[in-house]
Amino acid sequence: MTLYPVVLMGISLIQYGEDIMATTGEKPGKGAYYCEKCGQRVDLDDHTDTLPPCPKCAHTKYKKG
Numbered sequence: 001m002t003l004y005p006v007v008l009m010g011i012s013l014i015q016y017g018e019d020i021m022a023t024t025g026e027k028p029g030k031g032a033y034y035c036e037k038c039g040q041r042v043d044l045d046d047h048t049d050t051l052p053p054c055p056k057c058a059h060t061k062y063k064k065g
């Protein structure tokens, strides 16, 4: 089943296909995340990495890039 890995990754991917939001403290998986407030890019290299607060403005909501 192609959907199986998506299910395993959990939480935010329910919105798959739309804007995926991630929050500080979550482990949303590999990829680029953009601060919702200032647009600062944060890269996660591993699915075990936790999203930090935005390094620029300390905001805690991100959009997946």
Ligand SMILES: [Zn+2]
Binding pocket: 035, 036, 037, 038, 039, 040, 054, 055, 056, 057, 058, 059
């Ligand atoms: Zn920011």
